[in-house]
Amino acid sequence: MDQNAKIYIAGHRGMVGSALVRRLEKAGYNNLLVRTSAELDLRNQAAVEAFFAAEKPEYVVLAAAMVGGIHANNTYRADFIYSNLMIQVNVIHQSHVFGVKKLLFLGSSCIYPKLAPSL
Numbered sequence: 514m515d516q517n518a519k520i521y522i523a524g525h526r527g528m529v530g531s532a533l534v535r536r537l538e539k540a541g542y543n544n545l546l547v548r549t550s551a552e553l554d555l556r557n558q559a560a561v562e563a564f565f566a567a568e569k570p571e572y573v574v575l576a577a578a579m580v581g582g583i584h585a586n587n588t589y590r591a592d593f594i595y596s597n598l599m600i601q602v603n604v605i606h607q608s609h610v611f612g613v614k615k616l617l618f619l620g621s622s623c624i625y626p627k628l629a630p631s632l
Contacts, residue, residue, distance in 0.1 A: 514572065516540075516541045516544075518542070518572055519544050519568065519572070520537065521546040522534055522574045523548075523555060523573065523577035524577030525545075525547040527576055527577070527578075529576045530574070530576035533574055555599070555600040555603055555604060556599040558599075561607050566611070569611060570611075570613060571614050572613060572615050573613050573616045575619060576619045
């Protein structure tokens with residue numbers, strides 16, 4: 514991959530996204546696109562479309578998500594699934610629409626021991 518390629522890192526302030534930014538910068542990649550959630554609400558389809566139209570990233574790393582601990586995930590289940598699905602759908606779809614060369618979609622889940630006490 515060309516070190517001048519436009520690479521959009523969604524979730525660049527999180528644990529994984531920030532590590533990727535540091536690693537890419539260290540490797541000499543100098544055209545990284547980043548936006549905070551205040552600058553670009555990835556749940557907003559029109560905003561994501563406008564961002565992709567304006568910036569035209571060649572590569573996308575999707576490490577963005579609404580996150581929380583066990584209590585937050587258990588209390589706000591619908592909010593978490595809605596926000597995360599909207600982020601994923603919008604970024605993946607616009608990556609397709611705008612012909613992104615490669616999309617790296619990082620996902621995870623919370624896993625707890627079988628006998629862990631519940632809240």
